[in-house]
Amino acid sequence: MTKLFKNTIVIGAGAAGMMAAAVAGQRGVSVLLIDHASKIGEKIRISGGGRCNFTNVNLNGGDGSKHFISQNPRFVRPALSHYTAQDFVQLLKNHRVKYHEKHKGQLFCDHSAQDVIDVLQAECATGGVEWRTGCAVKNIRALTGNDAARFELDTANAGVWQCQNLIIATGGLSIPVIGATGFGFEIAKQFGHTVTELSPALVPLVFGQWAEKGWTNLAGVALPVRVSTGAGKKATAFDEDLLISHKGLTGPAILQISNYWQTSEALRVDICPDVDLTDALTSGKLGARVQLDTALAQLAPHLSKRLLQHWFEQPAFAPHAKRKWADVPDKVLKELAASLNAWTLTPNGTEGYKKAEVTRGGVAVSELNNQTMESRLQAGLYFIGEVMDVTGWLGGYNFQWAWASGVAAGRAVG
Ligand SMILES: Cc1cc2nc3c(=O)[nH]c(=O)nc-3n(C[C@H](O)[C@H](O)[C@H](O)COP(=O)(O)OP(=O)(O)OC[C@H]3O[C@@H](n4cnc5c(N)ncnc54)[C@H](O)[C@@H]3O)c2cc1C
Incomplete structure (x- = not known):
């Protein structure tokens, strides 16, 4: 031949x-x-x-x-x-x-x-x-x-x-x-x-019990966040937009961090990266007449109504949503602030090579x-x-x- x-x-x-x-x-x-x-x-x-x-x-x-x-x-x-x-x-x-x-x-x-x-x-x-x-x-x-x-x-x-x-x-x-x-x-x-x-990278991340926890109802909600993973010298963070999807989280913030994410590692998402909510919620409450959920909406105007509502459905915060901000104990306010400034969640995995860039x-x-x-x-x-x-x-x-x-x-x- x-x-x-x-x-x-x-x-x-x-x-x-x-x-x-x-x-x-x-x-x-x-x-x-x-x-x-x-x-x-x-x-x-x-x-x-x-x-x-x-x-x-x-x-x-x-x-x-x-x-x-x-x-x-x-x-x-x-x-x-x-x-x-x-x-x-x-x-x-x-x-x-x-x-x-x-x-x-x-x-x-x-x-x-x-x-x-x-x-x-x-x-x-x-x-x-x-x-x-x-x-x-x-x-x-x-x-x-x-x-x-x-x-x-x-x-x-x-x-x-x-x-x-x-x-x-x-x-x-x-x-x-x-x-x-x-x-x-x-x-x-x-x-x-x-x-x-x-492994797939620049890829959406998926989480267990997403639908059961009500997140699928928020599909389409987008917001600017700071997302990070890893600890010490290996810690990596990105300030980008996050998008909630039917399967989990996506958007540029998640795609970027997926490059660094290792199986079973947690992600930390600061959904109010420009506000120190511990300080804002505890020092601002004195004499405040508004309800807690209204106060949070004012402190973090970029959070959509749907997202705030979902946040206040969590058992730890639900009883306090409609209370007068001034009456909510600092302990609860600090927990709420931490849940928003350092929302910690561990992906089950990724959407795989079908979706990875x-x-x-x-x-x-x-x-x-x-x-x-x-x-x-x-x-x-x-x-x-x-x-x-x-x-x-x-x-x-x-x-x-x-x-x-x-x-x-x-x-x-x-
Ligand atoms: C949806 C999507 C969007 C993206 N957007 C961007 C972007 O905007 N900016 C950016 O920087 N990157 C982006 N990327 C990543 C970027 O496309 C890749 O990193 C880049 O194409 C890699 O170039 P490459 O030449 O190494 O491989 P490829 O561009 O993937 O080319 C590989 C080629 O090899 C051929 N091939 C594979 N196997 C065989 C085989 N057995 N025999 C013969 N030929 C074979 C394939 O058909 C293909 O033509 C995106 C990726 C995806 C999937």
Whole structure:
């Protein structure tokens, strides 16, 4: 059987894979980009509510590693400093893509996420990248004794290919219906790599007896909170919006903290982050004529009526809701304040990969070169994007990692 050859084969035509293919191709390298899905860049298409939050201005120089979770977050520094948010913005400007900045430095397309896919495809075309979509890779073998062809791939419908460099850009496990697979992790293991523990991240959290406790009646209620988890040096907090859903809690605050949440750990939610309620409730009650529930509504006007009503249905507070604020004992007021400023609850789990935006964990970064993303165990083998043990915050950080790691590998093979 004829064996076809490209200098570099990239498996996975998502964010990282298309970027790496384009960069390598434009450096004169012959590149084949393979994806088993018939449509490429599906995660880009559905991202950011269809507008793709493609990067974040916080990744313009400086130390971006605090926005990433990994066994070694510092691993991301060289790649992020060699390809910054501004570099990606410049690429979009070159293609006249209009964008805007939202909350906390997040950049979105004005028009549609398709603009980003079009830019990457155009860049691949400029680099002469050849494509095979709807093409599954069945086996990969390392070849020995020939530096020009170090790998051989059997594909389901595009023959047998050899290459010098093989870039794995198959992403994580989230949203299997649009083509996510564990293929990259299997290939990593085949070549002796460690794959760290995998779990859904940037994901809604679920709680036991949600309906029984009446929370489903509050589905749709949103409010700004401070959410935290972990203790001591491992404590992490986010000030963001929380949304109550039929299954549990979601919204940006919960998605962010889910990146850090460990099974059986509690979450602390401060639902009045700007008010010290212990002080406000105990010192403000003197001579007050209003009812306690009215007083709380005035002290925390961002809490909806439905939420306050639900709070006062708890047995500890129900008898006091309609009492005159001044008559409520300090002990009760302190308990009420603590329940709101430090609402503590332990998730049962997450909504899983069906709803997760990303996968936490992946190919151990200690076994990869942080300048090039090349394996330290197998020359010519690269891992980029979400398949690696690098998980970004919500807000464009994951795409910037896909671009930056893709550029690093694309430059290295070129
Ligand atoms: C709903 C949703 C919204 C998101 N919104 C944002 C956002 O706004 N901003 C942000 O920064 N991040 C966002 N993310 C995360 C972001 O999409 C990913 O981190 C990013 O796409 C990872 O890029 P990647 O190239 O590593 O993987 P992917 O983009 O997932 O690409 C992997 C590619 O590999 C292909 N593939 C998988 N298995 C195989 C196989 N066996 N053979 C061949 N090909 C294979 C897939 O078909 C896919 O095309 C979102 C994710 C989701 C699910």
